[in-house]
Amino acid sequence: MPAILINGQSAEHISVLDRGFQYGDGLFETLRVSAGKPRRWAQHMARLATGCQRLRIAMPEPTLLLSEAMSLCAGEVNGVLKIIVTRGTGERGYAPPAQAVTTRVLSLSSAVIFPAEYYRDGVSVRVCDTRLADNPALAGIKHLNRLEQVLARAEWQDKGESMQAVEGLMLDNNNNVIEGIMSNLFCVQEGGSGPVLKTPLLTHCGVKGITRENIINVAEAAGISVQETTLRLTDLYRSEELFLCNTLMGIWPVRQLEEQHFAVGPMTRQLSQALESLHD
Amino acid sequence: MPAILINGQSAEHISVLDRGFQYGDGLFETLRVSAGKPRRWAQHMARLATGCQRLRIAMPEPTLLLSEAMSLCAGEVNGVLKIIVTRGTGERGYAPPAQAVTTRVLSLSSAVIFPAEYYRDGVSVRVCDTRLADNPALAGIKHLNRLEQVLARAEWQDKGESMQAVEGLMLDNNNNVIEGIMSNLFCVQEGGSGPVLKTPLLTHCGVKGITRENIINVAEAAGISVQETTLRLTDLYRSEELFLCNTLMGIWPVRQLEEQHFAVGPMTRQLSQALESLHD
Numbered sequence: 001m002p003a004i005l006i007n008g009q010s011a012e013h014i015s016v017l018d019r020g021f022q023y024g025d026g027l028f029e030t031l032r033v034s035a036g037k038p039r040r041w042a043q044h045m046a047r048l049a050t051g052c053q054r055l056r057i058a059m060p061e062p063t064l065l066l067s068e069a070m071s072l073c074a075g076e077v078n079g080v081l082k083i084i085v086t087r088g089t090g091e092r093g094y095a096p097p098a099q100a101v102t103t104r105v106l107s108l109s110s111a112v113i114f115p116a117e118y119y120r121d122g123v124s125v126r127v128c129d130t131r132l133a134d135n136p137a138l139a140g141i142k143h144l145n146r147l148e149q150v151l152a153r154a155e156w157q158d159k160g161e162s163m164q165a166v167e168g169l170m171l172d173n174n175n176n177v178i179e180g181i182m183s184n185l186f187c188v189q190e191g192g193s194g195p196v197l198k199t200p201l202l203t204h205c206g207v208k209g210i211t212r213e214n215i216i217n218v219a220e221a222a223g224i225s226v227q228e229t230t231l232r233l234t235d236l237y238r239s240e241e242l243f244l245c246n247t248l249m250g251i252w253p254v255r256q257l258e259e260q261h262f263a264v265g266p267m268t269r270q271l272s273q274a275l276e277s278l279h280d
Numbered sequence: 281m282p283a284i285l286i287n288g289q290s291a292e293h294i295s296v297l298d299r300g301f302q303y304g305d306g307l308f309e310t311l312r313v314s315a316g317k318p319r320r321w322a323q324h325m326a327r328l329a330t331g332c333q334r335l336r337i338a339m340p341e342p343t344l345l346l347s348e349a350m351s352l353c354a355g356e357v358n359g360v361l362k363i364i365v366t367r368g369t370g371e372r373g374y375a376p377p378a379q380a381v382t383t384r385v386l387s388l389s390s391a392v393i394f395p396a397e398y399y400r401d402g403v404s405v406r407v408c409d410t411r412l413a414d415n416p417a418l419a420g421i422k423h424l425n426r427l428e429q430v431l432a433r434a435e436w437q438d439k440g441e442s443m444q445a446v447e448g449l450m451l452d453n454n455n456n457v458i459e460g461i462m463s464n465l466f467c468v469q470e471g472g473s474g475p476v477l478k479t480p481l482l483t484h485c486g487v488k489g490i491t492r493e494n495i496i497n498v499a500e501a502a503g504i505s506v507q508e509t510t511l512r513l514t515d516l517y518r519s520e521e522l523f524l525c526n527t528l529m530g531i532w533p534v535r536q537l538e539e540q541h542f543a544v545g546p547m548t549r550q551l552s553q554a555l556e557s558l559h560d
Contacts, residue, residue: 004296013293014301016284016364016385021294023426024304055427056434080372084296087430092360092389094426094433094461105296109372133413133485134453137431145425146303146374147335150367151417153374154336173414181374205413 002082002109005068017089018103024144025096026086026103027051031069032247033079033108038069040247040280043210048085051141057087058102068106078111080248084144114249118166119272122255122264125244126165127233128152128181132172132205140208152181167244169236169257172205177231183246184212187231187239188267195240195267196225211245211275218274224267241265250275282362282389285348297369298383304424305376306366306383307331311349312527313359313388318349320527320560323490328365331421336376337367340384348386358391360528364424394529398446399552402535402544405524406445407513408432408461412452412485420488432461447524449516449537452485457511463526464492467511467519468547475520475547476505491525491555498554504547521545530555 004012019025029048031038038044045062052059069081084105090097130152138145152168167180178200179185184207186199197219202208219226236242242254242262251272253264284292299305309328311318318324325342332339349361364385370377410432418425432448447460458480459465464487466479477499482488499506516522522534522542531552533544 002297006296012295012297014296015292016286016294016387017282017292018301019430021298021301021364022308022424023430024424025427025430028302055431082372084301092362092392094429095438096430096434098437107296112372130417131415133415135411135413135428137410138427143427144302144304145427147305147418147423147425148415149374150299150303150305150376151335154376157378158375 002107003072004105004107005072006105007103008064008068014103014105015089018086019088019090020084020086020103020144023094024146025055026057026084026144027055028085028142028144029083030247031081031083032111033073033076033081036074036076038073038081040210040214041066041069043213044083047142047208047210048083051143052085054137054141055087055143056096057085058100060085060102060104065104065106068104072106072108076108080109080111082107082109086144111248118249118252122253122262123166123244124163124256125180125254126156126168127258128155128168128170130155130170132170132178134172134204136204139205140202142207149181167252171233175232176200177233177236178202178206180244183244183249183252184209186215186243186245187236188241188265189235189239191225194225196227197267198227198229198231200231201228209246211247211250214275214278215245215251215271218278219271222270222274241268243268282387283352284385284387285352286385287383288344288348294383294385295369298366299368299370300364300366300383300424303374304426305335306337306364306424307335308365308422308424309363310527311361311363312391313353313356313361316354316356318353318361320490320494321346321349323493324363327422327488327490328363331423332365334417334421335367335423337365338380338382340365340382345384345386348384352386352388356388360389360391362387362389366424391528398529398532402533402542403446403524404443404536405460405534406436406448407538408435408448408450410435410450412450412458414452414484416484419485420482422487429461447532451513455512456480457513457516458482458486460524463524463529463532464489466495466523466525467516468521468545469515469519471505474505476507477547478507478509478511478515480511481508489526491527491530494555494558495525495531495551498558499551502550502554521548523548
């Protein structure tokens with residue numbers, strides 16, 4: 001059982017009338033915690049603020065969230081902080097209450113330690129049948145309507161086999177590859193004047209990951225050409241390098257996508273190191 | 281505060297680790313209650329079973345649900361029973377737990393009494409900007425991912441004006457009209473050999489309402505030609521009659537869609553009467 005603060009109080013239960021439960025009417029952030037502190041706080045708060053603005057949910061005071069997060073994370077060496085923010089409780093019906101009071105739920109769990117070979121040799125990835133539906137109003141933000149991810153992840157069971165897929169790629173209804181179920185995706189392709197780092201455009205679906213953003217930033221700072229663009233599966237199969245990322249995993253090279261194998265390449269290595277050396 | 285049973289116990293709070301709260305990983309049904317009994321029980325259970333099958337959630341024992349519903353509804357003259365079913369609590373991550381235990385939440389509220397003129401004169405309806413995304417895996421069932429409806433309903437505030445829209449129509453990304461935010465939609469058009477009753481196809485998005493199903497059934501029983509088909513706004517504007525339906529409202533004639541006015545027509549009247557005289 002994780003340690004949980006609901007609206008600042010130690011608790012584990014929430015009203016069934018909370019619109020997070022009734023409609024998925026809210027947002028979340030998943031943060032890495034080390035040395036007693038949530039990492040990349042400002043970036044996560046910026047995305048949360050964007051999500052709140054998009055859904056017109058009153059953003060909790062960031063200093064309040066920070067003080068609650070710090071008190072929850074105190075002494076945690078290696079953890080995961082999940083912050084859920086909802087529109088709060090309401091009467092029956094979809095109409096947002098005029099006087100909504102935002103609910104905030106902070107929960108701290110132990111971090112999962114991923115096998116070292118995921119980083120050294122890469123991981124195996126499959127392609128999911130479940131599609132991500134186009135919804136520009138919800139694209140990019142980390143909202144609580146996650147049935148597509150649940151259905152996609154339910155397409156296979158983890159049997160503990162070493163060659164088994166650890167992540168699935170999701171496509172939209174136009175056969176564009178968008179992201180992993182719990183991660184963002186990058187590929188490296190040869191361009192006219194050197195390798196180009198590409199990642200799917202997330203204007204119609206998908207979640208704009210904080211680590212995705214940081215990878216784009218460190219790549220551009222290193223003079224690498226970066227493109228947010230539409231990508232098909234055939235583009236991925238033609239790539240030199242392929243990798244996944246999220247806040248908790250950092251960068252996982254992809255060594256196998258369905259039947260095709262990939263080498264762990266130099267740009268993946270370079271960006272992994274650059275990401276690790278980022279402050280905060 | 282409604283009366284609530286969570287897994288058979290009188291309670292108002294649910295674990296924040298419930299996947300209904302974390303991901304919207306569940307389903308719901310809204311039933312009309314009269315004379316101490318939930319109405320159209322078998323139909324609601326059939327749809328819930330379809331949803332559970334689609335999401336691979338273990339369906340609660342219907343006899344257990346019924347006995348809980350009957351105990352909650354005892355003595356209720358005119359109420360609303362909402363049943364929420366979720367995949368239960370789980371560890372972090374989208375993967376459904378191998379040993380998931382379904383959560384069931386039953387809550388009973390007083391019914392809203394709708395103004396008599398809604399039935400007599402019809403209602404005013406607007407067209408929403410928020411679109412319904414295509415997702416065949418989730419189409420038809422009444423799942424808990426309802427942000428699209430929340431965003432659509434947030435497009436206008438209820439100011440208590442008599443001519444104000446009481447419902448909004450939602451389109452998909454291909455400009456097909458799908459449904460109301462909280463209702464299904466029918467229109468009547470002149471065919472070659474008499475009037476035809478049409479309602480949107482719900483294979484890619486939308487919720488297959490119980491009342492929609494009953495209207496199709498009573499219409500066919502009365503020899504009326506019924507088509508589930510694609511409908512554009514222009515088709516609606518050209519219609520002779522237009523009406524909305526759901527379990528709680530029954531049938532509301534549409535007297536105005538955006539700037540266009542409609543008469544309350546004979547087929548709407550006929551179907552309203554046929555629906556009311558349905559047993560159960």
